[in-house]
Amino acid sequence: MAHADERLFLWLNGFVGTIPALDRVVTWLVSDYLIPVTLALALVMMWFIKTDKDTRERHQIGVFVALTAMALSSLGVFIVNAMYFRPRPFESLDATLLFYRPTDSSFPSNAAAAVFGIAFAVWGVNRRIGSMFIAAAAVYGFSRVYAGVHYPLDIVASALIAAPVAWLTFRLRDLLMPIIRLVMKAVRILCLA
Amino acid sequence: MFTFATDYYLCVLIAAIGVLQIAFSIGKIRGLLIFKSPIIARGGGLALAVAAFIWFFSTGTRNINDYEGGLDANTQALFFFFGAFSAVVVTFVVASIVNYRMAGPTASRDAGLDAVRDTNYAKALARSLSYWWKNWRTQTKDYFSG
Numbered sequence: 001m002a003h004a005d006e007r008l009f010l011w012l013n014g015f016v017g018t019i020p021a022l023d024r025v026v027t028w029l030v031s032d033y034l035i036p037v038t039l040a041l042a043l044v045m046m047w048f049i050k051t052d053k054d055t056r057e058r059h060q061i062g063v064f065v066a067l068t069a070m071a072l073s074s075l076g077v078f079i080v081n082a083m084y085f086r087p088r089p090f091e092s093l094d095a096t097l098l099f100y101r102p103t104d105s106s107f108p109s110n111a112a113a114a115v116f117g118i119a120f121a122v123w124g125v126n127r128r129i130g131s132m133f134i135a136a137a138a139v140y141g142f143s144r145v146y147a148g149v150h151y152p153l154d155i156v157a158s159a160l161i162a163a164p165v166a167w168l169t170f171r172l173r174d175l176l177m178p179i180i181r182l183v184m185k186a187v188r189i190l191c192l193a
Numbered sequence: 194m195f196t197f198a199t200d201y202y203l204c205v206l207i208a209a210i211g212v213l214q215i216a217f218s219i220g221k222i223r224g225l226l227i228f229k230s231p232i233i234a235r236g237g238g239l240a241l242a243v244a245a246f247i248w249f250f251s252t253g254t255r256n257i258n259d260y261e262g263g264l265d266a267n268t269q270a271l272f273f274f275f276g277a278f279s280a281v282v283v284t285f286v287v288a289s290i291v292n293y294r295m296a297g298p299t300a301s302r303d304a305g306l307d308a309v310r311d312t313n314y315a316k317a318l319a320r321s322l323s324y325w326w327k328n329w330r331t332q333t334k335d336y337f338s339g
Contacts, residue, residue: 031255032269034246037205040273041212041242048216053307056220074266100258114266188305189325191317192281 005153009089013148016096027098029143032111035136039118043067046122046129047193057184060193062125064180065173066118069166073117074110076161081105090148098147108157109150112141116159120166197253197262198272204249205276206283211241213284224295224309224317225288289315 016023028034043063050056086107090097104110119137123130141155173180187193217225218234228234249255257263264272297311303324308317 027256028250031250032263032266033201033204033249033255036269037208037246037273040277041205041208044209044277045212045216048213048220048222048306051221056306099256100261100263102258110266188303189321191305191309191314191321193305 001153005151006089006093009095009145009151010093012142012145012152013089013095016098016146016148023098026143026146029139030099030147030149035140036111036115039115039133039136042129042133043118043122046126057193059125060184061173061177061180062122064176064183065124065169066121066166068176069117069121069162069169070114071117072169073113073158073162073165076165077108077110077113077158080108080157080161081110086151086154088149089151095148097149099144099149102149106150107154108161109141109144109154110158112137112144112150112155112158113162115140116162117166120163121170124166124170197257198264198268200249200252201264201269202272202276202279204245205273206279207245207248208242209277209280210284211238211243211245213280214238214241217284222306222309224292224297224312224314225284227284227287227291285314285318289313 043066046059047063048056050059081104084107085105088102088106089095090101115137116134119130119133122133137159141150141158144150145152145155184193213225214227214234215238217223218231218238223229226234228237255263259265259268292313295311295313296316301308303321305321308321
């Protein structure tokens with residue numbers, strides 16, 4: 001399994017340098033700022049976008065659930081990282097790097113788990129918007145492999161951690177409701193919800 | 194000289210102003226629109242958001258580790274909050290000035306965002322705060338009564 005993972009990584013990372021324009025695009029996509037910030041701004045948009053009150057409230061609750069799922073997915077990765085350390089591919093293999101040299105464990109990807117956590121939670125609220133979020137998270141994951149930061153399995157593991165975490169957060173959102181309702185009531189006073 | 198964090202804050206601020214205009218236009222929250230035309234609000238908003246990212250990525254190296262001048266996840270989240278919050282404040286101030294004369298049908302005093310659908314934000318906020326100032330005891334009874 002690990003051998004196939006390394007081979008797939010080397011095949012994908014082997015394209016670096018063949019199309020300079022693609023490398024430049026990936027350098028932006030893999031950044032800690034483009035896709036995570038875009039998804040965060042999309043959550044801001046989700047907060048306001050619906051015209052009828054009930055649907056808007058469902059989306060606003062979804063924003064809270066997505067942020068909770070993101071935090072819990074990162075926690076899940078933190079726990080796995082504490083038990084298992086996998087060196088980054090650029091440390092073990094002859095890889096070309098389009099990113100800085102992170103020092104934490106490669107498996108699973110914390111950044112990918114966070115964006116997948118948001119994406120899966122949004123999918124639970126709105127399939128169409130959620131699908132776009134998942135596509136963005138997948139592009140982010142792919143870019144991190146292409147750029148030499150992660151093995152493919154690191155990204156798959158992140159999605160596999162984030163999916164049940166998001167599902168559980170979505171299912172248990174009723175436990176968060178007293179806090180969510182209180183915050184939303186406060187925000188409503190400011191005409192923001 | 195701008196630091197990395199300032200650049201990031203400005204990028205989020207400008208992009209969020211654009212995204213808010215798109216959201217208010219689609220959500221038909223006219224009291225918060227700076228431009229009434231949907232094409233200008235949505236097109237201009239998208240252009241602003243895209244321009245913010247292009248400026249951010251083209252004015253320096255952005256793939257930097259946090260111990261070499263980049264931002265760690267917590268700082269990034271904090272500056273995102275500051276940037277988005279500033280964008281909300283800027284939008285409310287500018288929209289309240291631009292839509293100074295807007296006073297649509299009076300919504301219920303605890304209508305929240307719906308109160309700004311056809312009313313200037315400053316007026317809607319004043320009405321809401323005045324309502325809550327008078328009724329906070331009854332409105333918070335469910336949360337704090339024993």
